[in-house]
Structure formats: C-alpha cells, structure tokens
Amino acid sequence: MQRKRVNDIKATISEMFDLPKDIVLDLPKIIMVGGNQILVENHKGIIEYTPDRIRINSSIGVIRVLGANMMLKNIGQDDIMVTGTIKAIELLS
Amino acid sequence: MIFIRLWNYFVGYLVIRVKGLSLEKFINLTVSKGIYLWGMDRESYTSLKACISIKGFKKLRKIVRKLHCQIKIVEKRGLPFKTYKYKHRKMLIAGMLVFLVIIYGLSAFIWTVDLEGTEDVKPDLILSKLYESGVKPGAFKGKINTEQIENQLLITTPELSWASLEIRGSRAILRVKEAVEAPDFVKREGPANILAKKDGIIDSMIVLEGEAVVEIGQTVRKGQLLVSGIIEHPDTIGIRYVRAMGRVMARTWYEAQETARLDEVYRVRTGRTIEQKYFGLGKASLPYKKEEMTFKEYDLVSKKEGLVRIDTYYEVELKAWPDNLEEAKKYIEKSTEERLMQEIAKGTKVVDKKLKYDIIEGEQITGVLYLELIEDIGIQEDLTIQ
Secondary structure, rough: OOHHHHHHHHHHHHHHOOOOHHHOOOOOOEEEEEOEEEEOOOOOOOEEEEEEEEEEEEEOOOEEEEEEEEEEEEOOOOOEEEEEEEEEEEOOO | OOOHHHHHHHHHHEEEEEOOOOHHHHHHHHHHHHOEEEEEEEEEEOOEEEEEEEEHHHHHHHHHHHHHOOEEEEEEHHHHHHHHHHOOOOOHHHHHHHHHHHHHHHEEEEEEEEEEOOOOOOHHHHHHHHHOOOOOOOOOOHHHHHHHHHHHHHOOOOOOEEEEEEEEOOEEEEEEEEOOOOOOOOOOOOOOOEEEOEEEEEEEEEEOOOEEEEOOOOEOOOOOEOOOEEEEEOOOOEEEEEOOEEEEEEEEEEEEEEEEEEEEEEEEEEOOOOEEEEEEHHHEEEEEOOOOOOOOEEEEEEEEOOEEEEEEEEEEEEEEHHHHHHHHHHHHHHHHHHHHHHHHHOOOOEEEEEEEEEEOOEEEEEEEEEEEEEEEEEEEEOOOOO
C-alpha cells in the first residue's frame, strides 16, 4: 500500500515536470527498430533465452519476445539488445 | 557502443562457449557482476556462444564454480593476440624501428629548395648563392640559420629587396621580392635641347619646358631638333636659355628579316612522348618507371626534382619546309618577333604588325616583319652657348 502511494506521487511529479518515467519510476523502456532489433532498458535479468523465445524480467512483469534466430547482441547491467527476426512482444504481468 | 567495441578490439577479447544446464542464470550472474557480454548466440539448449573481455573472463571463475558449467575459449580476437604472433619475429620489429629511425633521420635534411617570386632575375643566380650559403638538397637542417642567410643574401644580391627563407619539413622555400632599379638622376642644370633619336611621325607631345619646334603629324628624322632650349619670343626681352624637358611620342617602325631554306629539313614534335623516371643521385640512380624506346628521332628533356629525375623523350619528325609553308611562315614570324622584342623597350605599345613574305619556289622563303610602335623618341642634349 505504502509502495503504491509512493509510486503514484512519483508518477504525478514526473508528469508535472515532464521527467522521463523510465528513470523516475524504474520502468522498462522498450525500443524496437523495424522487425529485427529490440532494445530493452532497465531490465531485471533474463529468464529464458532460446533462438525463438526470449523472456526478460522487468519491474512491470515479464517481457516475452517471440521470433526466430534471435541473438543477444549486447547484455549490460541495464540494457539488453536483441537482434533477429521478431514476431511478437508480450507483456506478462 | 562503437567505442566499447573499438576498445575491446584494442584490448583483446575472447569468444567463449558455455556448456551447462542453467545458462540464463549464468547470463544474469555475469551481468549483475558488471561483466559485459555481447554477440550472444544460443547454439543449443545446453550450449551458448558469447564474446567477453579478457578482464571479464578472469572474473568468471567464481560463477563457474557456483553453477557447475563448463567454459571453453573458442577464439581469441583483437589486437594483442594478433601482435602476439609477431613476438618471436624480432627482425620484423627491428626493421620497423630501423624504418622509423631512417624516416626521422632523413627528415632532418633538406631535400628540395624552392624559389618563389623571381621575375627578371635569373633563378639560377639566386639559387647558386643560396647553395653557397649552405641551403641545398642534402644539407642538415639544424645548421641553417634562416635569418642570417636571408640577410647575407640581401647584402650580396642587390637585385633583391626582400627575402624570406622558410624551412617546412624537408623543403626549403625562399620567397623573394625583386628590387625596382632606382631611376637615373635627371640632370637639371644647364640648357639643353631635345633631339629625335629615331625617325618617326610625331603622335603627341607634352612639353614641360622649352619651345616645341615640330608639330603633331610631322615626320622627323633622326637627330632632328624637337624641342628647343633657346626661347626667342617677341614678347620677352632677349633670349632665354632653358633646359628643354618633355615627352615626344612618335610612331616608329621596326623591321626584322628571316629566311628559311625550303630545301632543308626541320624538326617537328609529333606529340608522342616517353617518360623515364629515375630515383637517386647521379650514377647511383635507379629507374622506377621505364618505357621502351621506340622513337628514331627525339628531343630529350631532363628534369630534376630532388632525388627524382624525369627524362622525357619527345618524338620528332623530320620535315621539309615545302611540306608545310604555313609552318615556315609561323617560324619566321616567331623568330623575327622575338628578335624585335629584344630591341624594343619594355612596355612600349605596339600599334600595328605587318608581315611580308617573299617566296622563291622550292628554294627559300624570306619574311619581313614590320612593327609600328608609339614611343618616346626624345633625347636631351646639352647646349653649349657661345
């Protein structure tokens, strides 16, 4: 309950001052370039990685990427870049 | 990102294969330790290929122990591994060093000397003086005191009014400005007449002192009195003697004659050339561009640029004049004009140019060039008064 209230305040403040929400609220930022590249910032680790299915953990739940011949181009502490043929992105919260 | 990649290339990185059951765990653990992974490819359920920096690889040991997975190095990439190959080839490194030393050593010498700004003074004259003072191809740069050489050059060559010696890399550039010759002092004492030094027709006159004796349009002979220094005017009392001064411009004519024998042959360049380039000094020069000589008759022009010598062979055809009368005429025009231009003072206006040819069929052609000019024909001559 307490947590939710703090988050609500944070959301209002970030709205008011036009601050990026992904930083203020620790939300994942998913950038997709065409059909063959996805960059996920602010992730919380990888749950599953196979060439046709990748599941990435985040603060709002699991991000599931379905595709074919997918590779992890970069993996850093904050960002993951996936390349390959991407067919679907699902948010499972 | 590209900087990280580049950095990794310079530092060197590894391609590893991880085998085990919980590979996602392996990824999460390495990432959470701050080890950067890239180019990851899942080969099968139990194996994974990824790139990792050398530093990161060393930190992997703990994770491996925890997760019981196997890690193998598949490939070593990057600059350090490439250079490692050459570690035992000492002569190669020695050669590189020798090369650097030679380049550095050779850059301490002057290789070319350039001269800029000469107009009337012959460049060879200045260059030979410069060579004497120590600035020449092959001279050591450290010994050259540019300021001193500039000063010395200016003292020894009165034709120059300014000189600047700059050493840029292995090139010495001398920029000069030629001195304008001081005009002769005009003699201002004693009465004098102005006489004609040439035949001509007076075109215009500006008389500053004295009394004009001739009129515009009048034909004058050489030695004729133009402006008199003796003024005898009914309004003035007695005779006044002055130093006549002024400019008397007149139309004058020059002619030059040239004969070309039509039964002789002459050389014409066909336009085809062969170039041969040599590198080195004197006899120790090596050709580095050589074409086969196929010309029977040729003119050879040799040019030197530092250590490079370029020989250019111009193919020449022998032709008789009758083949080309126009060529003969052109030749006559050129040679006569060149000769006349030497006689004429610089800056004189050429008003008219005429050429007359006289041809004896098959034997010779004679051409006469007439030039009509407008020039100052006046010359002062001192008067002696009885």
